[in-house]
Amino acid sequence: MSDTHTLVSRRQFCAGACQVASCATLATLVTACGGDGSPTSPGGGGPGTPLSVLPSQFANSRVQVPVAGTPLASIGGVARVESTAGLFLISRISDTGFTAIDGVCTHEGCTITGATSTEYVCPCHGSRYNRNGQVQEGPARSSLRQYAATFANDVVTIAL
Ligand code: FES
Numbered sequence: 016m017s018d019t020h021t022l023v024s025r026r027q028f029c030a031g032a033c034q035v036a037s038c039a040t041l042a043t044l045v046t047a048c049g050g051d052g053s054p055t056s057p058g059g060g061g062p063g064t065p066l067s068v069l070p071s072q073f074a075n076s077r078v079q080v081p082v083a084g085t086p087l088a089s090i091g092g093v094a095r096v097e098s099t100a101g102l103f104l105i106s107r108i109s110d111t112g113f114t115a116i117d118g119v120c121t122h123e124g125c126t127i128t129g130a131t132s133t134e135y136v137c138p139c140h141g142s143r144y145n146r147n148g149q150v151q152e153g154p155a156r157s158s159l160r161q162y163a164a165t166f167a168n169d170v171v172t173i174a175l
Pocket residue numbers: 120121122123124125137138139140141142153154155
């Protein structure tokens with residue numbers, strides 16, 4: 016009886032030890048997966064605000080984008096344009112000044128869809144570019160191509 020009692024005790028001990036080990040492992044995994052409430056997005060600064068997508072017209076190597084009633088109607092506004100000529104990011108930097116850059120990330124080709132107050136943010140791996148397309152944070156290393164942009168009659172024209 017003493018041997019049986021000892022065997023049961025060992026089983027109970029092993030079961031208890033396994034439960035403790037499982038709980039410790041689970042706690043480690045939860046912490047590693049961001050269970051402590053810390054941000055887990057690439058780049059550590061979040062994806063930014065989703066950019067509005069604006070309609071455009073493409074003809075004669077120019078993309079034209081009406082700005083009335085869009086985020087580009089205000090200085091500081093930014094938007095994304097999907098045209099047959101490509102994807103572009105446009106920002107309004109003054110009454111009549113705009114920047115226009117490629118909307119495809121130079122890292123692995125993802126469409127850039129987010130922006131903060133000063134940067135565009137790629138959703139795939141968190142690369143960040145300023146309004147002129149220069150890399151502010153990798154993994155991207157190359158700048159986005161910038162295009163000449165003019166403004167007249169409430170229309171931004173991107174020259175390709
Ligand atoms: S494709 Fe944009 S950061 Fe990787």
